[in-house]
Amino acid sequence: MTTAYSHLCATFTRLSHYNHLSAIAGWDMATMMPSAGSQARSEALAELSVLSHQVLTAKQVGEWLKQAGNEALNDVELANLREMRRQYQQSALLPESLVQEKSxxxxxxxxxxxxxxxxxxxxGFSENLREVVRLSRQEASLRxxxxxxxxxxxxxxxxxxxMTSKKLDVLFGDLKTWLPELLQKVVEKQKAESCIIPAGPFDIEKQRQLGLKVMERLGFNFDAGRLDVSSHPFCGGVPQDVRITTRYNEDEFLSSMMGVIHETGHARYEQNLPKKWLGQPVSNARSMGIHESQSLLFEMQLGCSEPFLRSIYPLVNAQFGERKGLDESNFIKLNQRVQPGLIRVDADEISYPAHVIxxxxxxxxxxxxxxxxxxxPALWSHKMQEYLGIDTVGDYRNGCMQDIHWTDGGFGYFPTYTLGAMYAAQLFQCxxxxxxxxxxxxxxxxLTALFQWLQQNIWQxxxxxxxxxxxNNATGETLNPAYFRQHLENRYL
Amino acid sequence: MTTAYSHLCATFTRLSHYNHLSAIAGWDMATMMPSAGSQARSEALAELSVLSHQVLTAKQVGEWLKQAGNEALNDVELANLREMRRQYQQSALLPESLVQEKSxxxxxxxxxxxxxxxxxxxxGFSENLREVVRLSRQEASLRxxxxxxxxxxxxxxxxxxxMTSKKLDVLFGDLKTWLPELLQKVVEKQKAESCIIPAGPFDIEKQRQLGLKVMERLGFNFDAGRLDVSSHPFCGGVPQDVRITTRYNEDEFLSSMMGVIHETGHARYEQNLPKKWLGQPVSNARSMGIHESQSLLFEMQLGCSEPFLRSIYPLVNAQFGERKGLDESNFIKLNQRVQPGLIRVDADEISYPAHVIxxxxxxxxxxxxxxxxxxxPALWSHKMQEYLGIDTVGDYRNGCMQDIHWTDGGFGYFPTYTLGAMYAAQLFQCxxxxxxxxxxxxxxxxLTALFQWLQQNIWQxxxxxxxxxxxNNATGETLNPAYFRQHLENRYL
Structure with missing residues (x-):
């Protein structure tokens, strides 16, 4: 007999095929597509997104979800059913008119x-933003x-x-009690140390070669993924074919290199999701916070650590040779510099949580x-002053207009960055x-043992x-922000 | 009132969006995808192809097609309806089981x-081929x-x-009366002339630069397309974003260059299809023969002509400098060499029709x-001997097993190559x-005036x-193979 659960599996497999095409076409749009292709591509992707929404929210799916609850399912299947239900509810909840209006x-x-x-x-911006906020509030109310x-x-x-704001208020409330002071101390401390900014140019092909070598060191599977260029780095594609990107700037190479390390963390998680469940919701990455924990474990816990930086120094040296500021000790300092600034994406790991909070x-x-x-704007200026000691009055461009998230209604996303940093510290410590x-x-x-540990405890x-x-299974306790604080104090004080 | 015709237009727009995603994912598969992505990609593409088939052959579409015949439509709409009907009938005719079995x-x-x-x-091969032939015969019977x-x-x-085999028998029958003799004469004539094969290596990046320059000369719109690498050159993507490919070999550069010129012919047709009807069947390229007429007009009529070769010689020279065999006069000879051989895709324009016939x-x-x-095999050997004077007995690899077309049942495609060559000669002459x-x-x-003429008479x-x-509109008569003969005799005798 065909069970409701098996019908659901077939439906979600179908959805994963649509998602595959959408992921690749989206990657292409950001990396390969010439400008004139934009409108036709947007229309094609919108068509597929409407279709996916219809398939996911079909009445029949709702009925199968009810029936499947009474079927005999094993643990994995129950987890899969829970994730299916979650996706269904999140999509079916909103009237199509609101989805369209908001989009x-x-x-x-x-x-x-x-x-x-x-x-x-x-x-000009706030006028459009008001409408996005109005619709996001409607969405939030319905949910x-x-x-x-x-x-x-x-x-x-x-x-x-x-995750809830109640939990976040505790986590972030605690952070706020010690982070500004720590930041100040570290800045003071680093002022006393000399750190040389090496002068460019850094050949872009050499930066790319360095990135590829570092990806290799980090275990990226090149049979199942690629590295390309886009204006904002991301990790896309599908678990069988993960596409990461970075961007290059001839004046310096550290941000492309660290970008690659960060995205490789995302990529290895994707490449090692459970193969036998691929296509089913239970095979997906756990959450945005956990995803970010992997990229930040790679970038911050591992990538900016002294032993790792020492270990890749010969690769850097092979590409860029001896030049002032590129000796091993200064290379390490460069990657551990703390400097509060206006821009979130450029922030060091101590300032970053302040931007998020x-x-x-x-x-x-x-x-x-x-x-x-x-x-x-007033709140922004006030909080920038309070948390980072920076005056931003009147500078909207580098203030409350700097991120893309709010422009299309991505409210609720920002906290996952700092949750990721906290999870990363806890996992790495463990x-x-x-x-x-x-x-x-x-x-x-x-890095074999580290990757085995991550595979064992997170990826699979x-x-x-x-x-x-x-x-809890991985570390013996649920999220404990003490590890993050400990990590920052150990590294920077 | 919503007409049946407008319902049809909406359906075909939807299909064109699916086709867009399939074209880009297909291009990616041939140019970018790492090996491990293959299975997931095939599954995703198969899903979309099933979906497209369902949407196209839905009962409702058949009913709209009937109703639309009674609606007031202008000329373009009638042509669009004709093409819709054609696509519907071609797809709806076959039972899904046969489609699947054949695939x-x-x-x-x-x-x-x-x-x-x-x-x-x-x-081994013939065993599989028998099954493909059996199913292709079934398909052919139903059609x-x-x-x-x-x-x-x-x-x-x-x-x-x-096109019908009755017409083809006349066209090809005529060709067979003069082509073998012409071929022999030209080979004899060229024996007396010296032609030097320039020695490599030809740097691949320089070949790519040359290709890009030639594409520019040929009016390729780089805002709406790209050049990449694949193991078999093709022209893919969508009219708003045309993706052409070539392949490089360090030993010689002419085949990558001519490949680029050929695909650019396809590309310019696609890039200049009627913008206002894009997404509707009436906007599609007319036929495979007409498509090939554009690529062969670019490659053979224009690309291998003396004035064109002279005009791009400085570009070649700029990339590869002076070397033996790369003076202007030898460069022209190299591109007009005639030499019957085993392999269709390597054939010169005189031998090529023999391969097709x-x-x-x-x-x-x-x-x-x-x-x-x-x-x-016996027929193959006999005809190779008769048409090209080449012994192929026992060499299946370079004989009847050389092409991909029959392997997946693409019977009926080959004639379009030579029809394209004939149309190209007629159009260029005009x-x-x-x-x-x-x-x-x-x-x-x-080349402005030439492209305007093609835009006016074919592309739009x-x-x-x-x-x-x-x-007939373009040249004042329907297909007349005399122009092809005249072209070959003018160029080679």
Whole structure:
């Protein structure tokens, strides 16, 4: 007899095929597509997205989901069913008219933002943003009504299942008590140390070669993925064929190199998701926070650590030779420099959480209706001053207009960056205990044991467990921010 | 009131979006995809192809097609309706089981062929091919029954609407009366002339630069397309974003260069299809023969002509400098060399039709049930001897196993190559009359008037007219093979 569950599996396999095409066409759009292809591509992708939405939210799927609850399923199947139900509910909840309205308003706001940001045009931008916020609040209300959560929590849950603003307030509240002081101390400390910025140019082909060598060292499977160029680095494609990107700048090579290391962390997670469940929701990465934990474990825990930097120094040297500021000791300093700045994506790992907390507090208040769009700039300036000691009054371009997230209504996403940093610290600390030789292994360039540990504890599980279970199974406790603080103090004080 | 015709337009727009994604994912598969992505990609593409088939052959589409026949439509709309009907009938005619069986048998035969060809394993190959032929005959019967044509004509019509084996027998019969003799004469004549093969290596990046420069000269729109590398050159993508490929070999550069010129001919046709009808069947290229006429007009009529070769000689010289065999006069000779050989894709323009006629005669007899798969090798050897004077007995690899077309049941396709060559000669001859300065223009590297003529007479019409009408409108007569003969005699005797 064909079970409801097997019908569901077939439907989600079909959806994964559509997702495959959409992922590759999306990657192509960002890396390969010539400019005139843009409109036709957007239309084709929108068509597929409408189709996927229809297939996922078909009445029949709802019925199968009910029936499957009464069928005999094993643990993995139950986890798969839970993830299917989650996807179905998240999609079926919203009327198509709202989905469409929000998508249009988001596209309009993002499109105009590209020009308005350059022009520092807050007036023009805020007009579009108001509409995006209005629709995001509607979306949040509908989601909140269905789950009984607060509006903001309903959005947060889409990216980080199980996370709530109550938990975040505790985590971030704690961070705020010690982070600004730590930052100040580290900046003071580093002022006393000399650090030389090596002068360019750094040949782009050599930067690419360095990136490829580092990816190789990090175990990227080149039979199942590629490295290309895009204006914003990302990890895309599908688990069988992971496409990461970086961007190059002749003046310096560290950001392309660190970008590659970061995306390789995402990539290895994707490449090692459970093969036998691929196509089913249970095979997907657990959450955005866990995804970010892998990229930040690669970039920050491992990539910016002294033994790792020493171990890749010969690769850097082979590409760029001896030049002032490129001796081993200065190379390490360059990668551990702390300097509060205006821009989130350029931030060091101590300043970064401040950028995130600021955004979290503003977007939460915005979605909950406690503030309005016009309140953002003043709040932004105030919090930048408080958390990072930086004056940003009037500089919208490098202030509240710097990110793309809000332009298309991605409220609730920002916290996952800092959750990722915290998970990364906790996981790495635990791997360190589990593998007594780890620091020596890293120094020798042998990462086998570390990757086995990640494979064993994170990658192979996909979405089988809840985030709390996954982290508890891996480390013996749920998220504990103490490891993050400890990591920062150990590295920087 | 919403008309049946407007419902049809919406359906075909939707299909064109699916086709867009399939074209880009297919291009990616041939140019970018790492090996491990293959299975997931094939599955995703197969899913989309099933979906497209379902959407196209839905009962409702059949009803709209009937109703639309009674609606008030203008000329373009009527042409669009004709092309819609054609696509619908071609797809709806076959039971899904046959489509699937044939697709599987074809995939199996092609997959095994890649190994069997290298091993010269005719026995193994013919076993798979028998199954492909059996299913192709079934397909041909069903199509023939529906249209009242012969079996082979029913397949031919899919690639070249309106063409019949009766017409082909006349065209090819005529060719056979003069081509072998012409070939012999030209070979004799060229024996007396010295032609030096320039020695490599030819740096691949320089070949690529040369290709790009030549594409620029040929008016390729780089805002709406790209040049990449694949193991078999092709022109893919969509009209808004045309992706052409070539392949490079360090030992010589002419085949990559001529490959680029050929594909650019296809590309310019695609890039200049009627913009306002894009997404509708009437905007598609007219037929495979007309498509090939554009690539061969670029490659053979224009590309291998003395004034054109002279005009691009400085580009060649700029990349590869002075070396033996790369003076202007030898460069021209190299591109006009005639030498009968075993392999169709390497053939010069005089030998090429012989390769096609041989295949046409064999595949027609095969589909009509006059011969069986085991008769192919003897017929092949006999005809190679007769048409090209070459002994191929026992060499299956470079004989009847050299092409991919039959492996997946593409019977009826081969004739379009030579039809394309004939159309190209006729069109170019006509353009020559219409543009009195054309030869001088070409020598000066100014192709504006030629491209305007092609745009006016071919590109902008898409599938609005039948092939006969299109050619008649452009040249004042339907296909006349005399121009092809005249072209060959003028150039080579």
């Amino acid at each position: 249009l308003a988001g596209a309009r706001c993002e499109h105009a933002w590209r020009v308005q940001r350059r022009a520092n045009d807050w007036e 909140a009504d269905a789950t009984g959560s607060s509006r903001y929590d309903a959005l947060l849950d889409m990216y980080e299942p199980g 600021l955004r979290y507090e503003i977007e939460k208040a915005l979605i909950e209706g406690e503030i309005e769009v016009e309140d953002i 791997a360190n205990h589990a593998i007594p030789t780890l620091q020596d292994d890293i120094a020798r360039g042998d 599980h996909g979405s089988r467990f809840s985030t709390d279970q996954l982290i | 599987l048998a074809g995939a199996r035969c092609e997959h095994a062929w890649r190994v069997q060809r290298r091993a010269n394993d005719w026995e 023939a029954d529906a249209t009242g044509s012969s079996r082979y004509d029913a397949l031919l019509d899919m690639y070249e609407p309106g 041989l295949r046409y005669e064999i595949e027609k007899a095969l589909i009509e049930g006059e011969i069986e798969v085991e008769d192919i 353009a020559n009359h219409a543009i009195p300065t054309l030869q001088d223009d070409i020598a000066r590297g100014d 019409h898409g599938s609005r007219f039948s092939t006969d009408q299109l050619i």
